[in-house]
Amino acid sequence: MTYTDLFENDDMKLINLLPQDGEAYYHGKIVDTATADMYLAKCLSKLSWEHDRAFIYGKEIVTKRKIAWYADKPVSYTYSGYTKMALAWPNFLRGMKQRVEGECGEVFNSCLGNFYSSGEEGMSWHSDAEKDLVENGAIGALSLGGERKFAFKHRQTGESVSLVLAHGSLLIMKGATQKNWLHSLPKTKRDIEPRVSLTFRQMRF
Ligand SMILES: O=C(O)CCC(=O)C(=O)O
Numbered sequence: 001m002t003y004t005d006l007f008e009n010d011d012m013k014l015i016n017l018l019p020q021d022g023e024a025y026y027h028g029k030i031v032d033t034a035t036a037d038m039y040l041a042k043c044l045s046k047l048s049w050e051h052d053r054a055f056i057y058g059k060e061i062v063t064k065r066k067i068a069w070y071a072d073k074p075v076s077y078t079y080s081g082y083t084k085m086a087l088a089w090p091n092f093l094r095g096m097k098q099r100v101e102g103e104c105g106e107v108f109n110s111c112l113g114n115f116y117s118s119g120e121e122g123m124s125w126h127s128d129a130e131k132d133l134v135e136n137g138a139i140g141a142l143s144l145g146g147e148r149k150f151a152f153k154h155r156q157t158g159e160s161v162s163l164v165l166a167h168g169s170l171l172i173m174k175g176a177t178q179k180n181w182l183h184s185l186p187k188t189k190r191d192i193e194p195r196v197s198l199t200f201r202q203m204r205f
Pocket residue numbers: 112114123128141150183185196197199
């Protein structure tokens with residue numbers, strides 16, 4: 001996809017990547033490479049990364065991928081038998097949130113960070129429609145580091161759409177997307193630099 005392909009017309013209106021039943025907008029790189037490098041370095045050194053844990057059919061699963069969780073309030077949320085507590089925003093992360101909000105016109109109150117140390121770590125098909133999130137709320141994913149493929153698959157038709165997320169780029173999902181589409185970050189054997197995604201969210205407090 002080239003930069004101009006992102007826009008529908010000269011009004012710079014972004015193209016909806018999904019053909020039906022949802023909205024996904026790829027804003028491309030919203031910060032220059034030097035800024036994205038700085039963001040990545042800060043996230044790697046300053047965020048509180050932990051392996052994600054869950055109980056699946058009574059068995060404890062510990063993901064290779066690490067996560068870090070921040071919100072406006074020290075909310076806890078429970079899933080798969082684990083309770084996690086959100087941490088307060090470090091100033092630099094609040095700055096990144098504001099940069100993303102300015103770009104997409106949405107306001108976010110929480111952020112789930114994901115850290116994939118190599119292409120062997122990914123995220124399987126899922127949707128983000130937990131009861132703790134605002135229904136049909138927006139999710140803004142700021143990608144930092146190694147370029148990875150991101151894929152959508154329609155729940156009913158199986159139709160798929162995929163794109164490559166550049167270093168410093170922003171992807172917005174909103175509207176009915178989580179109800180009707182699954183998404184994933186496929187694993188790859190290719191030699192990929194570490195990647196962080198900051199997924200800014202709208203939680204129901
Ligand atoms: O890393 C990504 O870009 C995707 C992350 C994701 O889907 C999630 O955090 O729910």
